[in-house]
Amino acid sequence: MNMHRSFALAICCALCLVAPNNLFAQSTPSSTEDDTEAAQELSLEAELEALEAEVYDTPAPADSALALPSGAPTAASVGAAALQSMNPDISFILSLAGAWFSDEPDMRGGHDPSNFGFNLQGLELAVGSDVGPYFRFDSALVFYQGGVEMEEAYASTLALPAQFQARAGQFKTRFGRLNSTHLHQWNFVTQSLVSAKFLGGEGLRGLGAEVSRLALWVPGTFRWYLAAQNISSGATGRSFAPSSSDIETFSDLTVTARAEEFVELSSNWDLLFGLSYANGVNKTGRDNRTEIYGADTYLKWRPRTEGGRSQVGWQTEFMLRRRQLPGTVLQDFGVSSWVQWTINQRWATAVRGEYISAVDSDPLDPEWNEDRRRAEAQVSFAPSHFSRLRLQYGLDHMPYRAGTSDDEWVQMVLLQAEFSVGAHGAHSY
Template sequence: MRTRTGRIFPGVRLTFALAAAAALVSPADSQAQSNEQHINRELEALRTEVEELRRRDEENRGLIESLSRRLEELDARTSAAAATTTVAAPTGGSGSEPMEDPDAAPDAALADLDTEQPTDGAGQAATSKIWSRSIGNTDLRLIDISMDVMFAAGGSTVDDDELGLLQGGAHDPDRNGFTLQQAELSFMGAVDPYFTGEAHIVATANEIELEEAFGTTTALPWGLQLEGGFFFTEFGRINPRHPHQWDWLDQPVVNTRMFGGEGLRSSGVRLSWLMPTSWPSELHLGIQNSGQGEFTRSFLSNEPVGGRPEFDRGVDGPADLLYLARWANGWDLSPTTTSVLGLSGLFGPNSAGEDTRTWVAGLDFLLRWRPTNSFRGWPFVSWQTELMYRAYETEMVTTAEDPDLNEDLPTETLRDWGLYTQTMWGFRHQWEAGLRIEYASGRGDSVDDGDLVTREIDPDRDDRIRLSPLLVYWPSHFSRLRLQYNYDRARHLDGDNAHTVWLGAEIFYGAHPAHSF
């Protein structure tokens, strides 16, 4: 405060100075405290990860020690066998050294390794990590077991019946209230130096099913790899991946329409070739059964597309199988930016006629940016887009051939297409935000209660638009929380649109395999 002479009292001047200093220091202290809290969280996360790595390191040490002891035993047996062979082996007519087969001892050791394993009293392997059991001349080994549980809760402006039609994926949250999306038990391991195997068993609230079970070669030459068993078809980016590998809580609408709620999977074989190019380039060629019920939606399914009558068809020859071709290429556009471009195609019979076929084509693209100084993967930005087109042939059916029809159905090719485009932004450590936009449409009429009707009343073929913002938080690498909002606009809905909110929780325990890029 100034006096009438314009001077400031010393005490007042000191008070102002202290207040100004406090105002300047307070924001800095607040920022320092915030930084300290962030550093403490990162340190705690690192400590947890270090402890987990130490635990796994101890398991690996025990495994190495056990295998080393086993190797010493085999070396001793091999030496003894070689000595016995040397004494008993016949000599050449000119007094030459005993004729030993130099490969005999290693082969015998390998044969012994394949038929015997050190076990405890219960037949369990002596190692802490690998389970093995001998059955006849075959040794079963298991390296990794894991469990993934996905659970969601939410509500919508539409009832459960309409919500179930909007959420067509078998692992989508599909009802007001709570949904157990899946509990997936996975087994993965090395069979021997030439094969690996894995199996995935999925349980929901209503059923337990085998999702995948297949073996993969590891020692073929020329960049080749062969996979055989029951597996997801390598089409696009979403279909080959399990639900816990998706960014969003539900699968895209176009995937549900093309491949059904369970995704396209069947028994067969697939050959992959990592081509000798200067950039990563891989070609996939596959053959699978086309008649796997709900797992082969666009092909020999028990529910033909568009409500058409079902023709009972089997596999009478190579023309009745499902054929896949996929070509994927990756490029590093810069030290921080990578991209992947994929082309996919499917061809096979369908159940809407005695000689009808289906073609499905797809294009997918991924662009990902991550700075060189990122911390544990954050920050990042990714953009992913996938387009699909299907041509589905149908056969003429008359009312005389099918009494359930009210009118004759003409020969027609139903054409359906759709896309999704999504972007994810890892804006800070453990936090992500995303936005997905979808569109699906088609051409050709559907059948409802024996009548030929416009596809706009068919929930599997009408015009669909979906907008889905997403917020993700990772408490650790083994748990995830997601908040998702869906705005759906669909012609088959009574009000043409629906608003839905989902909160999803996921926990993952056991060995965590690397995800495909």
């Protein structure tokens, strides 16, 4: 019986390879070449199923060749795809930096290289996947030499009506454009000094919920965000409550709002403008609160009409902070502006300037009683999508250190290497 089956299958293959035109001679004529090819494929499938039915003494499925068009997914292929989709997208991003300082630095960012020599800025594990048709899960864990930190772990909706979206969990607050980004997405080795002072060395983030909506009726692309989070002071909420134990009622939650508008000015020019606001307790006294106002712009030029990968982006962020203290209100501000030129798919360069005002008798920064300035310039080389080398020079001016053992002018040279593997984490190329 096995010999007969093998002989029949051999005949089937020979007929397919040697005389395909004869097999398809009875195909239904079509007015177009595509229809003829489709009919030939259907006829071939019908012939094969008929031969298999004769060999194995089983009836061919009725209209089987016509029930599923050529290339349509079968139950087996659908099942395989479903099993594969259960595997999340996983990536690792390693960031290392070598550093040289002319004097004792005052680095405010949590990922900033602050030690002379070699620094591990972080090893990020990013995991994300759709959870059925209605939700998506995303997370980011960062490994340091001293432990592990959960930067983000939240679920987002995928199918709310009227262009609404919601998410809940631990996430970076949408305040400005830079706060919600991760280390490997930065255009510089160091965090923005303005963001580090007002929002925290790890950026503004915490457990909470957020709702957003895309408004299609507004010219361009307009979107707003509204969130409530448990944000405490330190590295993840420097201007707010000292610790999570101080959050006892709904009024102790930090509320943030953001609105942004994206407009195509022309075929080669784009503009994004955003406004942000944060309000939360600071626990320096009964019902004392902190407010932070933010405004940001991003102007981008890319010669789409001419092709090529060269582009120029100009980003500016401004923050104004008002903090209630017993008997007074402290107010300070900062501005950060940078320009990046992406020369081609491998080379890019950028410069950034920052200015931060000072106030007297600031309990968060008692020594910071004069304005501070910092300037930085970098050049980046990306051998591929998944690796990058960056050389950066910085000059930090801290006039309040004059007359002390530390120099008020600090130079820094930083060399960063980033490597990423996995489904995500690739740099823009």
